[in-house]
Amino acid sequence: MADSIIERLRAGGKKLTKARRAILEALERSSVPITAGELHARLRKVRVPIDLVTVYRNLGMLQKLGLVTAVGLHDGQMRYEVRHGREHHHHIQCRGCGKIVDLMLCPIKKLTAVVEAKTKFAVESHTLEFFGWCPQCR
Amino acid sequence: MADSIIERLRAGGKKLTKARRAILEALERSSVPITAGELHARLRKVRVPIDLVTVYRNLGMLQKLGLVTAVGLHDGQMRYEVRHGREHHHHIQCRGCGKIVDLMLCPIKKLTAVVEAKTKFAVESHTLEFFGWCPQCR
DNA sequence: TTGATAAATGCAAACCATCTGCATTTTGGG
DNA sequence: CCCAAAATGCAGATGGTTTGCATTTATCAA
Structure with missing residues (x-):
């Protein structure tokens, strides 16, 4: 550890x-x-x-x-x-079998400033998850 | 209706x-x-x-x-x-008071193809939520 | 090493959002 | 207007998560 x-x-x-x-x-x-x-x-x-x-x-x-x-x-x-x-990342889960795969990407960082400008909130975090069908299930 | x-x-x-x-x-x-x-x-x-x-x-x-x-x-x-x-959109919620505000934007559409190429999944949907502090609570 | 003490654990029971079973009521087409 | 399918209400079940409390354990200073 x-x-x-x-x-x-x-x-x-x-x-x-x-x-x-x-x-x-x-x-x-x-x-x-x-x-x-x-x-x-x-x-x-x-x-x-x-x-x-x-x-x-x-x-x-x-x-x-x-x-x-x-x-x-x-x-x-x-x-x-x-x-x-x-590293900070997101996920995609298969709607069929429930399999989860890490997605080593994040398009949100650049967006934070936009969100803060629009809402006047101080952005602290976000969640982003994808759903779909894996190769075996589709 | x-x-x-x-x-x-x-x-x-x-x-x-x-x-x-x-x-x-x-x-x-x-x-x-x-x-x-x-x-x-x-x-x-x-x-x-x-x-x-x-x-x-x-x-x-x-x-x-x-x-x-x-x-x-x-x-x-x-x-x-x-x-x-x-329209398809996302949200931001205040960690202090729980207030929710609609965010009329979505940076994900363009990303779907990338995700599909990386994972071989067929992407069906996604969730994206922001969390932070609203003007009153920060 | 030992003892004191705050933190951590186990067990039972509570909680809370959500779902199911079933008898009764309502809706919409013929 | 009638009837079958769909919808509703009520009671009770479910399943993930949390709380209360008595007991155990890790840490640290003497």
């Missing part, structure tokens, strides 16, 4: 527990955002039987610290991915 | 009930996407006391017919807006 992650936890007065370490490692192993339930199942497979509540609490906390990002794909649950060491 | 809406309902074998008409009218009155609960409350105010379940069922159906669009702002519930007669 990266030192910078541990530092950020310390800075937030957080401890590095067995559960927390396992959660972060599982997230780092995943190439696409996963749900709390999926994360919970994977931890069980790796013999780290953490309570689902603990998963939720950690995800919430890690989000607040900016170590984890939440992704909503409108299927009734949130997904999470580590932010550390990964 | 626009004739084209009624036509689309007919084409789908749907009836134009009092409840349904009221739901569509309430949605047309709203300039930004609202939740099922908010919609339900507004209907009550207009003396159309429909069951919340009916609101949900209608929203689901109208979505399938393409008359209504669902918007997810990651606050634990979906929001809905009429699609008929309105």
